[in-house]
Amino acid sequence: MAAEGEMEVLVEGRVELADGVVGLTLRAVDGGELPAWRPGAHVDVVLGDGLVRQYSLCGDPGDLRTWRLGVLKEGLGSTVVHERVRPGDKLVVRGPRNNFALEDASGYLFLAGGIGITPILPMVAAADAAGVEWRLVYGGRRRSAMAFLDVLSAYGDKVEIRPRDEFGLLDLDAALAAAAPGTLVYCCGPEPMLAAAEERCAVLAPGSLRTERFTPKPVTGPSEAFEVELALSGRTLTVESGLSILETVEKAGVNVLSSCREGTCGTCETPVLEGDPxxxxxxxxxxxxxxGSFMMICVSRARGSRLVLEL
Incomplete structure (x- = not known):
């Protein structure tokens, strides 16, 4: 049963997209329109027992009756999808939400690794339809494990398919060297690929690189206690060392919508009224x-002794 902020959808279809990758087609249970979305958006899929996973929408944003997901069998959540979810089942979802939106630019370089192709696919379609210069470099372990190769073949030499067993690791230096000034770079894939892209794009104009992670970026830092004032309820709480803001407000009985609890989905984004996150x-x-106007309270903390949040 869907709770507040959630909806039930019907699994209309399921198809094998590649080795270890299944595609799901979802529709509204009542047959009506689904919430609109734009390239880069994802939905949270509630799989029960506290298990929630984020999957990018990889279909046509103009189709308001169908959502399409591509799910790689990797980890507990995706294993549940692969082994249990079948056509005719109902799923509870949240969203869509977009932390990876396609912004206007004179040109795009898309870099995809493995299942990272899912948010990139509708971006490619949008850029091509708009007549903007773009190029995609898509890597994976091997061709049989790379989803949507049939769809991408329609774009000809704008797409470079680079399976690792044939070409080795993606040559990011060559891809970036060929990008014209003003090009926006969109990158989604495994963490080593994202870290390498961030390192190489550090010399580009600020904001030239956009990334999306399926797993949290490694972070380190102090974990001292600090105070957080909840402006809407007038309460002040102490966030102890080792506890997150999210855990602290939940213990105090404050209901906050959250999902991944590791800083990757954006669900718990909270306005910051005072203080330095x-x-x-x-x-x-x-x-x-x-x-500093917003922060993800599941992982982020305070640089000083106090924050005031719109909670």
């Missing part, structure tokens, strides 16, 4: 971090 998420851009 210590951002430890994998969602916000450097500009958003510098602005």
């Amino acid at each position: 210590d951002h430890r998420d994998s969602v916000l851009t450097e500009a958003e971090r510098a602005d």
Whole structure:
């Protein structure tokens, strides 16, 4: 049964997209329209027993009656999807939510690794439809494990398919060297690939690189206690060392919508009214971090002794 902020959807279809990757087609239970979304969006899939996983929407944003997901069998949540979810089943979902939105640019370089192709696929379609210059470099372990190769073949030489067993690791230096000034780089894939892209893009203009992570970015930092004032309820709580803000407000009986609890999904984004957040998420851009207007309270902390949050 769906709770507040959630909805039930019907699994209309299931298909094998590649080795270890299944595609799900979802529809509204009542046959009506689903919430609109834009390229880069994901939904939270509630799998029971506290298990919630985020999957990118990889279909056509113009189709308001169908959502499509691609799920790699990797980890507990995706194993549940692969082994238990079948056509005719109902799933509880939250969203869509978009932390990886396609922004206007004179050109795009898309870098995808493995299942990271899922949010990139509708971006490619949108860029191509808009007549903007773009290129995709797509890597994976081997061709048989790379989803959507049939769809991407329609774009000809704008797409470079680079399975690791044939070409080795993606040559990010060559891909970036060929990008024209003003190109926005969108990258999604495993953490080593994202870290390498961030290192190489550090010399580009600020904001040139956009990334999305399926697992949290490694972070370190102090974990001293601090106070958080909840402006809407007038309460002040102490966030002890070893506890997150989210855990602290939940213990105090404050209901906050959350999902991944590791700084990757953006569900617990909370406005900051006063104080300096210590951002430890994998969602916000450097500009958003510098602005300090929002924070992910599941992982981020305070740089000082006090924060005032819109809770």
